[in-house]
Amino acid sequence: MGQYNPIELANNIYNKVCRTIGNIELRRYFRFRGGRWYGGIATADVIGCNLMCRFCWSWRFRNNFRLGYFCGPDEVFDNLVRIARKHRYRYVRLSGAEPTISRNHLLKLLKMFNDTDLVFILETNGILIGYDDSYAKDLARFSNLVVRVSFKGTSPDEFGLLTGAGPEYFEFQFRALENLINAGLKSGKDLYAAAMIGFSDDNSVANFVRKLSMLDPNLIDVDWEYVILYPHVEELLNKHGLKPLRSVRPNEIPRSMV
Numbered sequence: 001m002g003q004y005n006p007i008e009l010a011n012n013i014y015n016k017v018c019r020t021i022g023n024i025e026l027r028r029y030f031r032f033r034g035g036r037w038y039g040g041i042a043t044a045d046v047i048g049c050n051l052m053c054r055f056c057w058s059w060r061f062r063n064n065f066r067l068g069y070f071c072g073p074d075e076v077f078d079n080l081v082r083i084a085r086k087h088r089y090r091y092v093r094l095s096g097a098e099p100t101i102s103r104n105h106l107l108k109l110l111k112m113f114n115d116t117d118l119v120f121i122l123e124t125n126g127i128l129i130g131y132d133d134s135y136a137k138d139l140a141r142f143s144n145l146v147v148r149v150s151f152k153g154t155s156p157d158e159f160g161l162l163t164g165a166g167p168e169y170f171e172f173q174f175r176a177l178e179n180l181i182n183a184g185l186k187s188g189k190d191l192y193a194a195a196m197i198g199f200s201d202d203n204s205v206a207n208f209v210r211k212l213s214m215l216d217p218n219l220i221d222v223d224w225e226y227v228i229l230y231p232h233v234e235e236l237l238n239k240h241g242l243k244p245l246r247s248v249r250p251n252e253i254p255r256s257m258v
C-alpha cells in the first residue's frame with residue numbers, strides 16, 4: 001500500500017464510525033473503563049483513526065468496524081461521569097483511536113463536561129485541527145479542556161515511516177498547536193505536546209524541541225512517549241520490520257509515563 005492522506009482517510013473512517021439520527025451524531029465505541037494514566041482517568045475507547053501507526057497499542061480494535069456499538073454524547077457522558085465518580089477521578093478522556101473524527105459528537109460531549117468539575121483531556125494526533133483552524137476555535141470555547149497533541153515521531157521522515165502516511169502531514173501536527181494557540185489556548189496550561197520518540201535519535205529530538213520552542217517556548221515541556229512492548233505491539237512492529245531505540249516492557253512503565 002502506498003502512502004495515504006490522513007484527511008481523506010478521516011472522511012472514509014467517519015462514514016464507518018459515525019451515524020446521525022436527527023441532529024445527534026453517534027460514534028462507535030469499543031468500551032468504557034477506568035485507568036491509572038494521569039493519576040486516574042475515566043476513559044472511553046473510540047473506534048476509528050485516521051492514522052495507522054505501526055507501534056499502535058490499540059491496532060486490534062482501532063479500525064475494526066465489527067466491534068463495539070454506537071453511542072450518543074449523552075450515553076458517553078453518563079458512562080464517563082459514573083466511572084469518574086466511582087473512582088474519584090478528576091479527569092476523563094476519549095482514547096483508543098482518534099476522537100476528532102466525530103466533530104459534532106465531540107463538541108456536544110465537551111459542552112456537557114464544561115458544566116462539571118471534571119477535566120476533559122483531548123488526546124489527539126492533531127491532523128484535523130491542523131487542517132482546519134475553525135476546529136481549534138470550536139475547541140477553545142471550553143474552559144475545562146486540556147488538549148494533548150501527540151506527535152508521531154519527531155520529523156517528517158519518521159512520521160512517514162511510523163504511520164505510513166505522507167510525510168508532509170507531519171507538519172499538520174505543528175499547525176494544530178499553532179491553530180490552538182491562535183484560538184486562545186495557553187501552552188503549558190491547557191495545551192501541550194506529546195511525542196513518540198521510540199524511534200528517534202537524540203539529534204532528531206533536539207531539532208523537534210527547537211521547532212516547538214520557536215512556536216512557543218512553553219511547548220518544550222513535552223510528554224515523551226516510548227514504545228510499550230505489549231506482545232501484540234511487538235507483533236505489529238515485527239510485521240513492519242521496526243526496531244525501537246527506546247522502549248519499555250509493560251511491567252517497567254516509569255511513573256512519569258503514568
Ligand code: SF4
Nearest residue numbers: 049051052053056097
Ligand atoms: S494516532 Fe493513536 S490510535 Fe491512531 S494509529 Fe496512531 S497511535 Fe493508534
